[in-house]
Amino acid sequence: MPENNDIVQLRPRMVQEHEAVLLITYGGHNGELPDLVPRDSTLEALRAFATEAVRAGGVRNIPATPDADFTDFVADRFEPTPETPWARYILRPKTPFGSR
Amino acid sequence: MIETGVVLDKNGEVLFWHEPPGRTSGSIPDDPDLWTRIWEARDIIGGHAHTHPWAGPAYPSEEDLTTYLAIERGLGRKLQWYVVTMTEAARIVIDVVYPAQGLRTPFIGWTALPIDPPAWVNELRNKSTSKEPT
Numbered sequence: 001m002p003e004n005n006d007i008v009q010l011r012p013r014m015v016q017e018h019e020a021v022l023l024i025t026y027g028g029h030n031g032e033l034p035d036l037v038p039r040d041s042t043l044e045a046l047r048a049f050a051t052e053a054v055r056a057g058g059v060r061n062i063p064a065t066p067d068a069d070f071t072d073f074v075a076d077r078f079e080p081t082p083e084t085p086w087a088r089y090i091l092r093p094k095t096p097f098g099s100r
Numbered sequence: 101m102i103e104t105g106v107v108l109d110k111n112g113e114v115l116f117w118h119e120p121p122g123r124t125s126g127s128i129p130d131d132p133d134l135w136t137r138i139w140e141a142r143d144i145i146g147g148h149a150h151t152h153p154w155a156g157p158a159y160p161s162e163e164d165l166t167t168y169l170a171i172e173r174g175l176g177r178k179l180q181w182y183v184v185t186m187t188e189a190a191r192i193v194i195d196v197v198y199p200a201q202g203l204r205t206p207f208i209g210w211t212a213l214p215i216d217p218p219a220w221v222n223e224l225r226n227k228s229t230s231k232e233p234t
Contacts, residue, residue: 025174026176027175028142028174028176028177029176068173069173070173071170072166072167072173073170073173073174074130076132092132092135093135093167093170093171093174094166094170095130095131095132095134095135095138095170095171096127096128096129096130096131096163096167097103097105097164098103098126098127098128098161098163098164099103099152099154099161
C-alpha cells in the first residue's frame with residue numbers, strides 16, 4: 001500500500017477529538033506540522049507554532065527558513081467529515097485587497 | 101463601481117478573473133479559493149492586478165501591501181503587482197524595511213511605476229463598473 005495511504009489509515013487513531021492537523025504552505029512548499037495542535041488554538045497560536053517549526057526546519061517538505069514570517073497568514077479550519085474524520089487547519093497567505 | 105481583480109501569467113496574459121462575492125467599491129474580501137488557484141498555478145503565475153475604481157492616482161493600500169507580501173512568502177518568489185484606477189495604471193514595487201527591534205509590524209516601502217495599459221486593463225475597468233459582481 002502506498003505510504004500516503006498508510007498515513008490516511010493511521011490518522012483516525014492518532015488524532016484525538018481535541019486535536020487538529022496543521023498544514024502549512026511557505027516558500028513554495030507544503031508541509032504538515034509534525035505535532036498535532038490543540039483544536040481550540042487561536043490564529044496567533046497557529047502562526048506561532050508554524051513560525052517556530054519552519055524557522056527550525058521542523059516541517060517535513062519545507063526547508064528551514066530562519067526568517068519565516070507568518071504575520072499575514074490566516075487559517076482555514078476544516079471540521080472532521082466521514083471521509084476525513086479529524087480536524088484539519090490550513091495556514092495560508094491572506095488574500096484581501098482594499099482601497100479603503 | 102466595484103473592485104475587481106485579475107491573475108496574470110508570466111507573460112502578462114490573463115489567467116483568470118478574480119471576482120469573489122462580497123466585493124465592494126472599496127475592497128475585495130479574503131478568498132480561500134484565490135489562494136488555492138494561485139497555488140495550483142504557481143509554476144505559471146506572474147502577477148495580480150486589481151482596481152481602485154475611481155479616477156486618480158494608482159497606488160496600493162496597506163491591505164494590498166500586506167497581502168502582496170503574504171502571497172510572495174507563501175509562493176517563495178516575487179510576483180508583479182498592479183493597481184488600476186479608471187484613469188491610471190501602475191506596477192507596484194515593494195521594498196520591505198523592517199522596523200527597529202521590538203516592533204512587530206514591518207514598514208513597507210513601495211513605489212508606483214506608471215505603465216502603458218496592457219489589453220486586460222480595459223476589461224478590468226469594465227468589470228469594475230458593474231453594479232453587481234459578475
